[in-house]
Amino acid sequence: MWILVLGVGVVLEASDAEAKLYIDITSPSMRRISIAVPDFKYLGHKNEHPELGSKLAGIISNDFDLCGYFRPLDKGSFIEGAGAGITRDSINFKDWSVIGAELLLKAGYECIGQQLKVEARLFEVFSGNQVYGKRILGLVEQSRYLMHRLANDILFALTRHPGPFLTKIAFVGTSTGQKEIYLADYDGHNLKQITSHHTITLSPRFSPSGDRMIYTSFRDSGTVLFMNDMIKGETRKISDREGLNIAAAWRPNGKELALTLTISGNPDIYLIDTTGKIVKRLTKNWGIDVSPTFSPDGEKMAFVSNRSGSPQIYILDLRDERVERLTFEGSYNTSPVWSKLDRIAFAGSSDGRFEIYTISPDGRDLRRITQGQGNNEDPCWSPDGRYLAFSSNRTDGNYHIFISNANGENQRQVTDFARDQLSPSWAQQVK
């Protein structure tokens, strides 16, 4: 059980700009809105948690930064005096317009024992209008979760779309010296180790609804595909056929998986159900066929094959079984992932170093996402298709998880654990 709904939202007064769509997230290029998030003010009498004032502001400010729609201003530039409050009447908006803030999030909190109450108001600095206001309740120990919920709520009010703030990312971590699967909040906090196989464990992939995760782990005999029920916390074997049982992908219906098996003597892709039974063989070729990923309608599958000599990405139409090659540039293109918004991201190399690219499934509009900073591999999409996660060794030589907007803007490192963090899978928020 890893989601516990506790917060209760109460809308404060009717916002002045209820109907206004502040941010159009479908526009191709967006200007980031500057936002100021001063420390939350304590509203009670005796403050038992003075650290929360800056901590809560920090969590939500980081959310605003990571989502790519905002540019949080540096706290050091704030000039507002200590006497200012969190309501419209007690704020001098000139203090904020002069430092370039377009939006101002004012919030206060109160603690009674472990109970935490937060009151938040978002103002348009230019007009002084309140565009959002809410009071939420929860527990002190769940303050990160509460802030993510608040951020989600604010983003929804501004864009009519929920943000990524309540999602989670699983990845392969090497801090034990082995490879195990870990799970963290999308911002890298709240880390948990999911597997303890004490061996090489690879390729976590969340089900479309985020409630199950499949992965591959080594046994003495070779690779085995497992499924972890995240709600029940149970793990079971799905496929342990002789040879490879690797790189499975969920069909969007959540009922079938594609994976690479070598039961024919050659690495080919098969469709199996969630009990592991083979439904259909999908590829039959002398070469290597791996890394399947399905289109949003589940009728097409992109995969990697070396049938033309080097690893390239192909698309199979499951209806007529026609295969077409998608990538032609570069000598090594791999790790395709198909987004809910019908775009394919992949890792490609022409000189031994890998970069993340995105391309339209019809082969048009190839875009380079990373720009020569170290190696960039293992792309994955956020469940809504608006963000990318990938692993990069650009900072210290070890691989860490980065997230960015779908167009590659706003690349941010979200994990900084010991050794490598690889192969992310982004989970839908479990409802």
Place this chain on the structure above:
Amino acid sequence: MKRNLVVATLVVFAFSSIFLLSSCAKKQVITEEKEMEAPAPEVAKEEKAAVPAAKEEKMEEAKIERLKELEEAKKQEAAIDEEKAWMERRAAKFEAEAMYFDFDKSFIRLEYRPVLQEKAAFLKDYPDMRVRIEGNCDERGTNEYNLALGERRGSSAKNFLISLGIAADRIETISYGEERPRGLGRNEASWSQNRRDDFVLVR
């Protein structure tokens, strides 16, 4: 008693003849046997007095026989040990000699054909041995593709050994993809070490 004595004497003869056999022609052996048969009645005459001496002699002879048996066993053991040591040396060489591949390729390079032929010869000489071929790749590319590539590298070696007459059920393959590098650098020197098949004997 008398019979015993005769038996003892015959044993003596038997042993002497073993010693003589190597140096004498068949005819000579026969004559010497005849010559040596002569003192036998003498021994029979001294029957009563000779009993303790004969007993001692008999024990002595049994001891010698036992020693000889031991020596023979030791020799056999030494021969087995030598054979075993030779096998172990060959086994060690079998396991030490990896086979290396070109980047993103799984075909067997010409220079490794003799290496595989030697491995096949070893497996033919020791039919109880099985082999596990472990396919490995350098770190470039994805784990998933490299797991498949490692599997193909293992299969290449397996198929070659089968073509040389090794039964398929004596060969298993496992791919470690890029997960078990020997060279840890991010350069060709390390990578070329990591694109390999390891051969592990399963006894």
